[in-house]
Amino acid sequence: MDVIDPATDEVIESYEEHSPSNVDEMLGAATTAFETWSRRPLAERERLLASAGEVLRENAGEYAETMTREMGKPITQAEAEVEKCARVCDHYAEYASAYLEPEHHPSPPGTAVKTVHEPLGPVLAVMPWNFPFWQVFRFAAPYLTAGNVGLLKHASNVPGCALAIEEVFREAGYPEEVFQSLLIPSDRVEDVVADDRAAAATLTGSEAAGRAVAATAGENLKKTVLELGGSDPFVVFADADVEAAATTGAWARNQNGGQSCIAAKRFVVVADAYDEFLDRFVEGVESLAVGDPTDPETDVGPQARKDLLDEVHEQVRDSVEAGATLVTGGEPLDREGTYYPPTVLTDIPAGCPVDTEEVFGPVATVYRVADEAAAVEKANDTEFGLGASVWTTDRERGERLAGDIDAGCVYVNELVKSDPRVPFGGVGVSGYGRELSEAGIKEFVNRKTVWVADEPGDETVVE
Template sequence: MAIESINPATGKLLRQFEPLTDEAARQKIAVAAEAFRTYALIPIEHRALWMRKLASILDNELDDLSTLITLEMGKPIEASRYEILKCADACRYYAEHAARILAPESIPTEHNHSYVRWDPLGVVLAVMPWNFPFWQVFRFLAPALMAGNVAVLKHAPNVPQCALAIEALVRRAGFPRGTFQSLFLDVQQVETILGDDRIVAVTVTGSEAAGRAIGAQAGWLIKKSVLELGGSDPFIVMPSADLDLAIETAIRARCVNSGQSCIAAKRFIVADEIYDAFESRFVAGMEAIRVGDPMKPEVQVGPLVTAHAVDLLEEQVKAATRVGARILTGGERMLGAGNYFEPTVITGIPRNSAVYREELFGPVAMLFRAQDLNEAIEIANDTPFGLGASAWTRDPAEQQRLVAELQCGGVFLNTMVASDPRLPFGGIKRSGYGRELSAAGMREFLNAKTVVIASAGSTHEAVSKPYLVATADTLQTR
């Protein structure tokens, strides 16, 4: 089946590509494996030069690259520009900090010298989604290449031109042939590619179904995997919050990327004391959102990525009303060309309903009333997901409880959830495992190699001490 690039704002076919045969894919993996043999030995200073050049190209070609994003997946053009600039920031961050992150870590022991060194693993497969077609790739690409790994990318089938552009950017920046390649693959081919012995690990950002399938295979193959999957992030507002700022941010947090973001706020949990004021102003704000042609800079919400995405969101909203939820605004697909859905607010969703536990991937917000902080935390944690949480309160005691008790990968107090190259990013529960970004993300695909150097003439000491410890603990020496 052809891989098609379709403009979601018009439904028109832009370009189409044929997927690689299995043999052609194996040939590209062979090129990557050969590249790793020499690339891993290149001094980090040289990699940093290429990474800084990559950042410069992204900056210089901002208009063309952001236009490509908007054409292929419908993101408002201003959001596309921000995405490209964020990719450049990530490149600069790892160019500047990789040497520190990768430096050997000395650990005092009874031996002459003990330390941990960080070695690259080899060829890593990246399976990436369409919603941030550059950023999702670059937040893996920048640390992976700076660490000495090489990568092959299986991008989402609806953003093939973005995939090709990223590969071309990496080569133009000076990185050697084979260090980063985009593979046009059918979904069914991922199993074959992951099963190739030259692929040492896999990182997946995408749906829960994709994470289950690829994570299961990686586990069976005993290959390292990192999964960043869905989210149903809570946005908690308590009485002491700056209500004006909280409402303004809530609208932005729900509609970021036209609502198609794993870390977009989706469940708004508001204290009873301020609920009515929040609801009326939040609904008015959602009604004022500008929906339309994503190429226009004033537009805040563009089309959803595919017609199927609109169908799914429409069915989820209808399912909510069937079990007693009320639509406060929106709730319908928009007529005419393109995959548009009205900004929507729903309240009264029963906590025992199926839709309550699903991720709504579009500009649809769910409102919940909480009697106190205890109930707010209970509602926030009552989800199979655990990616991020935004909580709004100026009470220090409430802040401490929220940080300690919310079950998620990141808690953001009095601001919206966002990824940052300096901070670990990832989730728990069915939002996945492992981390991206920061030192933690860089080290996910590195071998923490322990090195112990005994002092001269210490043969007896090196053998006898582990034996004595093992005897005391009734454990076998390894």
């Protein structure tokens, strides 16, 4: 696996892939480790997770540099990502016991009935490159603490991140086989999912990758959680704080180089606010500093790979040819590295690429709509359903519209974000299942009913 620095186009590191026999050994080791790890007291697993958070903070600079070098994330954003990973460790170290507390149920006299939460086994996680630490820790923190063991198949352009994360857990005191990184290409994932020793799988990535993993898991009757793409609407009404909406929107679209499933992508603005919003939005977009991701002053770094830049530019070019208006940006920068400038398109023709496809780069589409009904209709005019943002000073209206928009999460007067305290996930082709919070830690457990009677019951009543 060759690692190419997207800021320079230079090969900076090479890693050996794990052979089929390596993977077989790792699956066997994971199975053995599960037998002892799942029996360790939950309090011990919580303490180890707290230690992982400490390791992350102690080595934050090193981990941030690895991210920046491998996929081009601006260094300040990489440092913030490491801190967010530490916070998810803090969260489950504090709340896992409460989340996994047995649930007691009404029962006949002389009986006690409860649901207990038991881990499933080795969980395969297929993770993307765009948030190479956070995506992993939001799966690993809850699932390992619940008693599962983890097998990470990370994106092939961030193997250094994969191994660094493995080292975090080892330095924190975890047994080596409780979390292992499989350095394998995507075409070998199916074999791991199908292996009897893999109990379940979770994937964050493209719709195509999600369908492939879900199909194989389904054939083998295994639980999956999928967090797939998004084309999140950012809806602005005339009574909104337009300046705040525009400033937040410029950042919501362009942080991480626009390479985020929950980035604001389709800006739906009612006519009475459209001109002011567009002017302020473009001003905000054009003020973002594009450049060397190791420079703390940089807001937008390179795209993670050359093929990803080419795909984004093709979507923009084809949409402009179809009739979209290019307001700013729209051409790869003439410099070393895979740089694409923050771009704004208006007058979007129905059915053009930026209207119907997920655009995974710093490209915003701005739509003018007549009123609230048209805004909701446009917000829902997509097969995706990950997140949405609504801007209005009328709180009652914001909560009402949150119910009208088809998405896994809706934020009013804030950008969409994932947070350890609340469930995260989508609907439609954006996936299924939930990560984070109590919902997340219970995705990969056996919710076992335990019914205990003091005396034999009445067996004549059968349902």
